[in-house]
Amino acid sequence: MNSTAYFLLRLPIAASLLGHGLVRLPKLQDFANWMLGFMEKSYLPKPLILGFGYAVPIIEVVTGVMILTGFRTREAIYAALLLMAAFIFGNTTIENWDPITAQLIHSIYLGVILFFIQYNTLSIDNLLKK
Secondary structure (H helix, E strand, O other): OOHHHHHHHHHHHHHHHHHHHHHHHHHHHHHHHHHHHHOOOOOOOHHHHHHHHHHHHHHHHHHHHHHHHOOOHHHHHHHHHHHHHHHHHHHHHOOOOHHHHHHHHHHHHHHHHHHOHHHOOOOHHHHHHO
């Protein structure tokens, strides 16, 4: 693998995270309230769900931009993996099994780019090392 291939591999996951967050940010309150309603059968505390609903789009945008630009890439991947784990856990609390497959695919993809992070040379991280 070379640096160009790694950069191109970063793009789809960055676009997914960034795109999810950007469409949700303008309607942040509506999204958080939707999540609260969606998770109403969960045993998780409502304030936790609501707070998470407000945080999700911001986390998605920030991690998407960081992965896209290659800024603190490793940390961004870890944050995105934690976000996927939270999504998966939340979905299990309401027995909503269908989206878990997509979330696991995102997690595997993130794991792959983490595994090959030594090729992250077309990045801000690499520029900052110099």
